[in-house]
Amino acid sequence: MITRETDYSMRLMxxxxxxxxxxxxxxxxxxxxEEMDIPYRFLRKLVKxxxxxxxxxxxxxxxxxxxxxxKPGDISLFxxxxxxxxxxxxxxxxxxxxxxxxxxTLCRLHREFKGxxxxxxxxxxxxxVADLVS
Numbered sequence: 001m002i003t004r005e006t007d008y009s010m011r012l013m014x015x016x017x018x019x020x021x022x023x024x025x026x027x028x029x030x031x032x033x034e035e036m037d038i039p040y041r042f043l044r045k046l047v048k049x050x051x052x053x054x055x056x057x058x059x060x061x062x063x064x065x066x067x068x069x070x071k072p073g074d075i076s077l078f079x080x081x082x083x084x085x086x087x088x089x090x091x092x093x094x095x096x097x098x099x100x101x102x103x104x105t106l107c108r109l110h111r112e113f114k115g116x117x118x119x120x121x122x123x124x125x126x127x128x129v130a131d132l133v134s
Contacts, residue, residue: 009046009084010077011036016056017072017129026065029058046084053083072130078121080129089124091117 015032019025029047033040047066050056057069068075081089087096094101094110095117101110 003085005042005046006081006084008036008038008042009050009080011038012043012046012050012066013055013068013075013080013129014132016066016068017075017133020068020072021130021133026059026063026067028065032066049085050080050083053079055079055083068129072133073128075129076125077127077129077132078124081124089121091120 012032015036016027019027029043030040032038033043038046047056047058051058051069055069055075056066058064058066078089087093090096092110092113094107095113098105098110101107103110
């Protein structure tokens with residue numbers, strides 16, 4: 001499910017990718033928060049997740065800020081969703097962990113959801129942050 005966290009994470013990534021394309025290396029979190037209409041405290045939380053996910057880098061102090069850890073073309077929507085929350089791109093909890101549902105081996109829905117999830121994942125992996133800013 002696309003949560004508010006996911007939406008804000010995508011906004012942050014797009015802002016960084018746009019700057020990357022203009023040759024701007026780093027930007028303050030406050031500037032991104034204002035530009036992309038993201039509450040600053042929320043943005044700081046997301047920065048930590050995206051840093052942990054290897055998608056952005058963050059430095060404090062003068063000359064610091066946030067920047068992409070990889071080229072925009074090397075970061076997919078799938079990457080952002082997974083970094084924001086491990087279940088960010090899941091259609092149903094039973095798809096990623098069939099043990100959570102006692103009926104997963106018998107359930108027709110489980111098989112369908114698993115197939116649909118595969119298609120969704122494939123599509124999310126095919127779209128990069130660079131694709132969205134071009």
